Amino acid sequence: MFPFLPITVAVIFPTLMALVSGDGHVNTCRSYCGNLTVDYPFSVRLGCGNPGFRDLLFCVNDVLMFHVISGSYRVIEIDYAYQALTLHDPHMSTCDSIVSGGKGNGFVLEPWRAPYLNPAPDNVFMLIGCTAQSPLFQGFPAKHLPCRNVSGMGCEEYYGCPAWDPGPKRVGSAHGASPPECCSVSFEAIRAINLTRLECEGYSSAYSLAPLKVAGPSGWSYGIRVAYTVPQNNAFCRSCEATGGTCGYDSVAAGDLCLCGGWNSTSNCDSGDKIVSSSNRGPLSLVDRVAGIW
Numbered sequence: 001m002f003p004f005l006p007i008t009v010a011v012i013f014p015t016l017m018a019l020v021s022g023d024g025h026v027n028t029c030r031s032y033c034g035n036l037t038v039d040y041p042f043s044v045r046l047g048c049g050n051p052g053f054r055d056l057l058f059c060v061n062d063v064l065m066f067h068v069i070s071g072s073y074r075v076i077e078i079d080y081a082y083q084a085l086t087l088h089d090p091h092m093s094t095c096d097s098i099v100s101g102g103k104g105n106g107f108v109l110e111p112w113r114a115p116y117l118n119p120a121p122d123n124v125f126m127l128i129g130c131t132a133q134s135p136l137f138q139g140f141p142a143k144h145l146p147c148r149n150v151s152g153m154g155c156e157e158y159y160g161c162p163a164w165d166p167g168p169k170r171v172g173s174a175h176g177a178s179p180p181e182c183c184s185v186s187f188e189a190i191r192a193i194n195l196t197r198l199e200c201e202g203y204s205s206a207y208s209l210a211p212l213k214v215a216g217p218s219g220w221s222y223g224i225r226v227a228y229t230v231p232q233n234n235a236f237c238r239s240c241e242a243t244g245g246t247c248g249y250d251s252v253a254a255g256d257l258c259l260c261g262g263w264n265s266t267s268n269c270d271s272g273d274k275i276v277s278s279s280n281r282g283p284l285s286l287v288d289r290v291a292g293i294w
């Protein structure tokens with residue numbers, strides 16, 4: 001076989017080079033779902049994006065869904081510049097309607113996601129119809145309920161919405177016998193909006209990107225604004241992209257991978273430290289073998 005090697009190499013090599021470099025490295029990870037662009041650190045494909053956001057987004061019939069332990073939410077927007085996602089839960093109360101019966105998802109994240117994802121600090125959660133026995137009201141003397149305005153948004157103003165017409169039955173008493181009908185909190189304060197555990201009938205969530213005072217509760221945006229943080233390896237990703245690669249990760253070992261269009265690198269597409277996944281021995285192992293013999 002050795003005498004034929006130069007010919008084999010001569011024939012195969014150009015083909016391989018074409019496969020490896022392609023024409024300008026197509027980004028194999030960016031995708032679109034409905035009218036939303038799904039790009040780093042997110043992905044709807046295994047092995048693409050940042051592993052901190054794996055198994056999070058799913059594109060179902062052109063609707064982008066965000067899935068965590070409390071349930072699935074529709075993604076309304078991904079704001080890459082401000083690093084935030086806007087989510088919608090159809091069973092969330094708004095200014096126009098109160099949804100009770102504990103049907104809403106609330107919002108609870110897997111603990112391992114906490115370093116990467118958290119509701120934005122200026123997002124207010126308004127818990128509706130919680131029982132007097134709710135953990136929310138335990139351990140607080142009546143005058144020091146945990147209910148707070150968050151970034152100028154809270155239940156006092158929310159009560160002014162058409163949904164509450166003609167107003168709440170109980171705004172909370174200083175005697176502690178009956179809690180307020182609505183209690184607003186930041187996510188930070190309770191870490192998990194679990195309607196079952198908190199014994200609440202429903203919830204609303206709002207954020208405001210515009211100056212507040214003008215509009216009042218009908219001008220708030222109802223939805224969950226979640227801030228994300230790209231984990232430390234941003235330098236890895238920048239270096240990968242600078243060499244024409246697409247940032248991804250090893251779906252088994254979860255380590256960073258730079259996807260170079262036909263081959264993967266643990267650093268970037270200019271360096272030779274190729275990774276050949278055992279499940280995917282394609283042309284690359286041939287390159288290695290040929291190059292090795294050569």
Ligand SMILES: *[C@@H]1O[C@H](CO)[C@@H](O)[C@H](O)[C@H]1NC(C)=O
Binds near residue numbers: 034035
């Ligand atoms: C995306 O589509 C939704 C409806 O599917 C629409 O409400 C929204 O305005 C669209 N967003 C943009 C930026 O086009």
Ligand SMILES: *[C@@H]1O[C@H](CO)[C@@H](O)[C@H](O)[C@H]1NC(C)=O
Binds near residue numbers: 248264
């Ligand atoms: C490169 O990594 C991606 C993501 O893990 C994987 O889907 C792909 O099969 C790998 N390609 C090769 C040639 O190993």
Ligand SMILES: *[C@@H]1O[C@H](CO)[C@@H](O)[C@H](O)[C@H]1NC(C)=O
Binds near residue numbers: 108194196197
């Ligand atoms: C919410 O709380 C209930 C009761 O404590 C628990 O069974 C359930 O697993 C919790 N749900 C989530 C998503 O954490």
Ligand SMILES: *[C@@H]1O[C@H](CO)[C@@H](O)[C@H](O)[C@H]1NC(C)=O
Binds near residue numbers: 149154157
């Ligand atoms: C929340 O804001 C409203 C309106 O600005 C105000 O009346 C109310 O006292 C505030 N509540 C708390 C708990 O700070």
